[in-house]
Amino acid sequence: MRDRIVPAGDQSGLPEGQVILFEQFRMFKRTWKLVLAIAIVATAGVAVYVFGYMPVEYMAVVRALPPNKSGTPLDNIIGGISTSLKDFGLSKLVGKAGSDNGYSRSVLITSQPLFDSLISHYDLFTVYGIPKGRYDKVYKKMAENINVDISPEGPISVEVYDENPERAAKMANDVIFFTNMLSRELNRRESEPLTKYIGARYEQTRDDQEKLGAELRQFMAKSKLYDPESQAKIIGTAVTEAEGDVAAKRTLVEVYRKALGEDDPRTIQAKTLLEQAEAQSRRLAAGHAGVLNGPSVENLPASTVEYLRLRQDYEVNAKVLALLEPMYEQAKYDELRDIPVLNVLDPARVPPEKARPKRSIILASAFIGTIIVAYLIIAIVAYIRSFLQRYRAYNDRAALPEGPHHAGELNP
Numbered sequence: 001m002r003d004r005i006v007p008a009g010d011q012s013g014l015p016e017g018q019v020i021l022f023e024q025f026r027m028f029k030r031t032w033k034l035v036l037a038i039a040i041v042a043t044a045g046v047a048v049y050v051f052g053y054m055p056v057e058y059m060a061v062v063r064a065l066p067p068n069k070s071g072t073p074l075d076n077i078i079g080g081i082s083t084s085l086k087d088f089g090l091s092k093l094v095g096k097a098g099s100d101n102g103y104s105r106s107v108l109i110t111s112q113p114l115f116d117s118l119i120s121h122y123d124l125f126t127v128y129g130i131p132k133g134r135y136d137k138v139y140k141k142m143a144e145n146i147n148v149d150i151s152p153e154g155p156i157s158v159e160v161y162d163e164n165p166e167r168a169a170k171m172a173n174d175v176i177f178f179t180n181m182l183s184r185e186l187n188r189r190e191s192e193p194l195t196k197y198i199g200a201r202y203e204q205t206r207d208d209q210e211k212l213g214a215e216l217r218q219f220m221a222k223s224k225l226y227d228p229e230s231q232a233k234i235i236g237t238a239v240t241e242a243e244g245d246v247a248a249k250r251t252l253v254e255v256y257r258k259a260l261g262e263d264d265p266r267t268i269q270a271k272t273l274l275e276q277a278e279a280q281s282r283r284l285a286a287g288h289a290g291v292l293n294g295p296s297v298e299n300l301p302a303s304t305v306e307y308l309r310l311r312q313d314y315e316v317n318a319k320v321l322a323l324l325e326p327m328y329e330q331a332k333y334d335e336l337r338d339i340p341v342l343n344v345l346d347p348a349r350v351p352p353e354k355a356r357p358k359r360s361i362i363l364a365s366a367f368i369g370t371i372i373v374a375y376l377i378i379a380i381v382a383y384i385r386s387f388l389q390r391y392r393a394y395n396d397r398a399a400l401p402e403g404p405h406h407a408g409e410l411n412p
Contacts, residue, residue: 027382028375035378039370046366050359057145058165059355060172062348064156066105066341105156105342108179109148115139117178118171127167146175155345165350172348183341187334195331202324209321212314219310249274 108114118124119138130137147159158175162168253274256267 027378031374031378035371035374038374039367042370043363043367047359047363050357050362054357055163056354057161057163057356058168058351058353060160060162060165060168060348060351061346062158062160062172062176062344063346064158064176064342065154065345066156067343105179106148106150108182108341109156109158109175110143110146111182112139113182113185114175114178115142117181118142118174121174122167122171127162156342158348160348161355165352169348169350173344176342176344179342180340191331191334195328195334198324198328198331202321202328205317205321205324209314209317212310212317216307216310216314219306223307245277249277 115138119135119142124130124138124142125132125134128138128141130141145161149157149159151157158172160168160172160175162171249270253267253270256264256270260267
């Protein structure tokens with residue numbers, strides 16, 4: 001069986017780990033009263049600080065709900081475009097409207113503009129005892145005193161801690177108030193450029209529509225072209241009939257001339273009727289026949305093309321104008337609307353009891369923590385003492401001359 005060497009100074013024959021454990025336990029037995037006294041003194045010191053210097057804070061809670069539907073102005077404009085395009089049969093050009101969630105409530109509630117409003121309204125530099133202009137410190141303090149909890153079901157809870165219970169309740173309610181104000185300001189900032197752009201585009205399109213209308217009216221009055229398809233058919237029929245009548249009368253004149261001679265009254269009368277028919281045909285071709293003048297047959301193709309171009313421009317611009325008009329009205333409405341981003345469900349009330357500090361928890365933690373730290377120090381000290389003792393024993397053995405028992409006894 002392998003022999004185990006027992007160092008000098010340790011004749012118990014126990015393993016080294018057990019020896020260290022027993023030494024620590026022996027130190028615990030010797031020092032528990034001292035440790036208890038230190039824990040009591042430390043706890044008393046913490047109690048003096050907690051009860052004498054740590055300020056008491058109250059917590060006020062306000063609960064709010066977002067509106068059923070609130071979108072950003074851009075979302076509403078897109079919705080208006082979708083409606084208008086559907087009216088024109090162009091619904092495939094746009095998809096679904098944007099999200100109806102509006103601005104992020106958590107971002108608004110914890111934003112610097114909202115903190116700045118609270119700082120200015122309650123003079124929080126003075127309340128918190130922070131030098132003027134140190135916004136970094138006051139922001140940090142406010143972040144510690146304002147907690148936001150957004151429930152998946154919808155309610156938003158805002159907790160505000162303050163040394164004054166009435167101020168805590170007012171600040172909690174004002175968090176919702178200033179959040180809605182900030183939302184309205186962001187809505188105005190977002191709507192204003194949209195309104196200006198759409199308004200300018202609407203005015204330009206309306207002016208273009210008036211110019212196109214005047215140009216179309218002027219062209220129609222000049223060319224006497226109102227309905228190309230109907231007028232072309234009527235004019236073509238009339239000219240064809242007139243030319244047919246001229247051809248028939250010319251044939252009759254030739255027959256009379258050959259049969260009766262040039263001087264016969266019937267020949268003369270036929271020539272007169274032929275001349276009248278030719279004059280009527282020329283007037284029809286020039287567009288000057290009848291009570292109302294019409295377009296010239298020679299200019300009819302070019303006039304029809306120009307008329308169709310002007311009418312197409314007029315109708316396209318009219319559709320653009322019809323598209324922009326509801327968008328412009330929606331943009332003006334969005335710029336002036338006053339829809340809250342949060343509706344108060346349960347307003348904050350003045351808290352009757354303090355919320356923090358939790359003195360009993362602090363004192364219990366101080367007492368238990370002191371004992372743990374003290375015994376941790378004792379364990380470390382015991383281990384160091386045991387290590388040093390064994391190190392000295394090792395050095396003593398190394399200094400002895402070689403012999404059968406220079407390092408201690410051999411245990412089988």
